[in-house]
Amino acid sequence: DAGVIQSPRHEVTEMGQEVTLRCKPISGHNSLFWYRQTMMRGLELLIYFNNNVPIDDSGMPEDRFSAKMPNASFSTLKIQPSEPRDSAVYFCASSRDQVRPSGKNIQYFGAGTRLSVL
Amino acid sequence: KQEVTQIPAALSVPEGENLVLNCSFTDSAIYNLQWFRQDPGKGLTSLLLIQSSQREQTSGRLNASLDKSSGRSTLYIAASQPGDSATYLCAVSYAGGTSYGKLTFGQGTILTVHP
Numbered sequence: 001d002a003g004v005i006q007s008p009r010h011e012v013t014e015m016g017q018e019v020t021l022r023c024k025p026i027s028g029h030n031s032l033f034w035y036r037q038t039m040m041r042g043l044e045l046l047i048y049f050n051n052n053v054p055i056d057d058s059g060m061p062e063d064r065f066s067a068k069m070p071n072a073s074f075s076t077l078k079i080q081p082s083e084p085r086d087s088a089v090y091f092c093a094s095s096r097d098q099v100r101p102s103g104k105n106i107q108y109f110g111a112g113t114r115l116s117v118l
Numbered sequence: 119k120q121e122v123t124q125i126p127a128a129l130s131v132p133e134g135e136n137l138v139l140n141c142s143f144t145d146s147a148i149y150n151l152q153w154f155r156q157d158p159g160k161g162l163t164s165l166l167l168i169q170s171s172q173r174e175q176t177s178g179r180l181n182a183s184l185d186k187s188s189g190r191s192t193l194y195i196a197a198s199q200p201g202d203s204a205t206y207l208c209a210v211s212y213a214g215g216t217s218y219g220k221l222t223f224g225q226g227t228i229l230t231v232h233p
Contacts, residue, residue: 004161033221043162043207043223056220091161106152107221109161 004110006092012116018080021113025094034067034077035091082117089114120145122210124224131198131231139193139227141208146186149213153182153193156205198231
């Protein structure tokens with residue numbers, strides 16, 4: 001399996017521009033997570049989906065951020081308009097059914113997208 | 119608010135030493151606890167997952183313990199090697215509602231093992 005695939009690996013944009021980050025989860029996994037990592041705040045969960053449905057988006061910082069999962073093999077995280085404080089590494093992770101408790105649902109992470117907003 | 123704290127923030131040891139990384143959490147009603155490894159510029163790799171009903175898990179030279187009553191977990195690395203150099207993150211999942219899917223991470227311990 002190719003693992004969780006994120007694109008692009010690096011993104012440099014100017015303040016005010018729209019940014020779209022993409023994620024392909026591991027085949028057969030039905031839970032998908034978007035995280036943001038910064039030096040100041042560490043690793044934070046933004047939103048997670050189960051069976052393509054958003055379960056908890058309480059970590060989404062503000063209305064400028066939106067996430068979609070149109071099917072089981074693709075998700076996007078969009079920032080519009082982007083601001084310099086959005087600069088961070090954004091990770092996508094997937095696991096088998098996280099909502100159905102089994103205690104063994106390990107999350108597998110992609111390599112991340114490093115976003116720089118100038 | 120659930121908080122996860124890792125001590126020390128950084129650790130430098132000579133090759134061959136046994137070492138312990140510490141993780142503490144404020145809410146004992148956890149569902150599971152995971153230890154991850156992160157290499158520079160890379161994503162996270164899960165090392166060990168301990169369910170709330172377990173007290174420890176072992177994988178090779180790694181051993182993780184869990185004490186829910188005291189809100190602590192330790193990651194023990196035996197016979198450390200330079201290839202173990204990385205950031206180690208502890209993450210906790212809490213029980214109830216939509217919390218099962220939510221991992222709360224510590225800030226990590228940066229480990230350097232020098233030859």
